[in-house]
Amino acid sequence: MSRRTCGRGGCGPDRAIVQISKPRKRVQSAARPTPAQTQPLMMTASNPEFERECIRRILAGEGQLFHLLIKPCERAVYFLLLSLLRNEAEAEDAAQETAIKVYRNLHLFRGDSQFRTWVLSIARNEGLGRLRKAENRREDSLDALAEDQAGDFTPAILMSWREVPAEALERKELGALLRQAIDGLPEIYRNVVLLRDIEEMDVRETAAALGITEGAVKVRLHRARALLQRDLAPKLKGFAPRRARLLRWGA
Amino acid sequence: MRIDCKHVWEHISAYIDGEVDAGLRAEIDRHLETCEICSAVLDSTRNVVVLVADERVFELPAGFSERLHARLDEELETAGSS
Numbered sequence: 001m002s003r004r005t006c007g008r009g010g011c012g013p014d015r016a017i018v019q020i021s022k023p024r025k026r027v028q029s030a031a032r033p034t035p036a037q038t039q040p041l042m043m044t045a046s047n048p049e050f051e052r053e054c055i056r057r058i059l060a061g062e063g064q065l066f067h068l069l070i071k072p073c074e075r076a077v078y079f080l081l082l083s084l085l086r087n088e089a090e091a092e093d094a095a096q097e098t099a100i101k102v103y104r105n106l107h108l109f110r111g112d113s114q115f116r117t118w119v120l121s122i123a124r125n126e127g128l129g130r131l132r133k134a135e136n137r138r139e140d141s142l143d144a145l146a147e148d149q150a151g152d153f154t155p156a157i158l159m160s161w162r163e164v165p166a167e168a169l170e171r172k173e174l175g176a177l178l179r180q181a182i183d184g185l186p187e188i189y190r191n192v193v194l195l196r197d198i199e200e201m202d203v204r205e206t207a208a209a210l211g212i213t214e215g216a217v218k219v220r221l222h223r224a225r226a227l228l229q230r231d232l233a234p235k236l237k238g239f240a241p242r243r244a245r246l247l248r249w250g251a
Numbered sequence: 252m253r254i255d256c257k258h259v260w261e262h263i264s265a266y267i268d269g270e271v272d273a274g275l276r277a278e279i280d281r282h283l284e285t286c287e288i289c290s291a292v293l294d295s296t297r298n299v300v301v302l303v304a305d306e307r308v309f310e311l312p313a314g315f316s317e318r319l320h321a322r323l324d325e326e327l328e329t330a331g332s333s
Binding site: 063064066067070071074075078079088092095096099100103104153154155156157158159160161163164166169174175178179182193197198200218221222225226228229232233236 | 260261263264265267270287288290291292294295296298299300301302303304305307308309311312315316318319320322323326327330331
C-alpha cells in the first residue's frame with residue numbers, strides 16, 4: 001500500500017525548514033517569527049527536538065513561536081472535532097478554543113507523549129465537553145453500546161476488483177462519496193479512521209489521543225475498514241478506468 | 252492448516268498494515284493465490300484505504316488556518332500585555 005512518507009501538515013513548502021533563533025525577549029508584534037539566526041531544525045508533525053526547543057522558548061517569552069508549534073496539528077485537531085461535533089462551524093470554533101487552551105497550558109506538557117497526541121487529547125476533551133453541554137449524548141454510553149454490539153463486518157463479496165486510481169479524485173463526486181461513507185460510520189470507528197488512515201498517526205498515538213487501548217484501535221480500524229469496503233466497493237466500480245478498447249487505435 | 256475466507260477477512264486490516272506475523276501472512280498469501288473473492292476483497296479494501304487518505308478528500312475549510320492564527324494573535328497579545 002502506498003502510504004505517504006511525509007505526514008500532512010509537516011512538509012508544505014512554507015514549513016519545510018524552520019530556523020530557531022537564540023532566546024530573546026517577548027515578541028510583542030503580531031508578526032510571525034522569521035527564519036533567522038542559528039540552528040536549522042526540520043519542522044514536522046512529530047519532531048520532538050523542534051517541539052522541545054519551541055516550547056522552551058515560548059515559555060521563556062517568545063509567544064509568537066506558538067504559531068509554528070501548533071501549525072502541524074491543525075488538520076488533525078479540526079477533523080477530530082468535526083468527527084465529534086458533526087458541524088463545521090462548531091468544529092472550527094472548538095479548534096480555536098483547543099489551540100488557546102494548549103497555549104495557556106503549555107507549561108503542563110511534560111513530554112511523556114508526543115506533542116500532537118497531547119494536543120489531540122485536549123481537542124477531544126473540548127469536543128466531548130461541548131457534546132455534554134449540548135446534552136446530545138454521552139460518549140461512554142455510546143462506547144459501551146458500540147463495543148458490545150458484535151455487528152456484521154462481512155465485506156462486500158466481489159469476484160474481481162479494478163483499482164480506482166487516485167486521479168479519479170479529480171471528479172468531485174468521488175470525494176463526496178468517500179466523505180459521505182466516513183461520515184456514516186459510527187463515531188468510535190470514524191475517529192479511528194480519521195486519525196489512523198487520514199492523519200496517518202500510528203496505533204500508539206491514536207490510542208493515546210482517543211484515550212483507548214491499542215487493541216481497541218486495531219479492532220475499530222478493522223471494523224471501520226470493513227464497513228467502508230462494504231459501503232464503497234459497489235459504488236466505486238463506476239470510477240475505475242474503463243478497460244482499453246484494443247480496436248480503437250485502428251478506428 | 253489451510254485458512255478459510257472468513258479467517259482471511261478477519262485479518263485483512265492487519266495484513267494491509269503489515270501487522271500479521273510471518274506464518275499467518277504466508278497462509279493468507281497462499282489463500283489469496285487461489286481465492287478470487289478474497290483477492291478482490293483485499294484489493295478493494297486497500298483501494299478504499301488509499302483513496303480516503305488522499306488529501307483531496309478532506310480539506311480544511313477555506314481560511315481556516317488564517318482565522319485560527321488571527322485568534323491566536325489576539326490571545327498572544329492579551330497574554331503579552333498582562
